[in-house]
Amino acid sequence: GENVEQHPSTLSVQEGDSAVIKCTYSDSASNYFPWYKQELGKRPQLIIDIRSNVGEKKDQRIAVTLNKTAKHFSLHITETQPEDSAVYFCAAISYSGYSTLTFGKGTMLLVSP
């Protein structure tokens, strides 16, 4: 089955800095890669996703890149703000999968004012 590795497990940045979270996946058939943000005590919420036919996707301060050859994808947050502080999860789903998201272990991002 699919295996997703996520790094780093914790990340501390100053407000205004950029943050990068990296994930690798094992199943070359995986073709959909969502990123979820989970604030303390709240549900995971989708913040951005990328499909395997696209190399990069951007939404305001958030961008995701995908390298299918290397089987890794990354989340980039620019101009970080304190409200970006949360746990971020990457996930992968394969073409043959039915709603079976395989998640990374999560990255706790702390943005200090």
Next chain:
Amino acid sequence: KAGVTQTPRYLIKTRGQQVTLSCSPISGHRSVSWYQQTPGQGLQFLFEYFSETQRNKGNFPGRFSGRQFSNSRSEMNVSTLELGDSALYLCASSRTGTAKETQYFGPGTRLLVL
């Protein structure tokens, strides 16, 4: 449109008991997936239901079971509770559950086993 709802939000049980958790998906969504979230293991897939049929199952013991009703609401049951079952149980819904569909999560049920 109302989001995914889960009941109860919090539960305290003792070892050996059983528990039933409920999930109501977004209206029109027919696929419901269940995940267990723990600090050590992160988010792990339990099972997925579509049109009252379990289509996929994760690597959990048979004590974990579920079902889905004709209105797409789903329940999961854990029998003979163990301390290690303490976790946040999340359900997520999507329209048909196929790959590339966004899954929307509920707020979760936090289960504490004493």
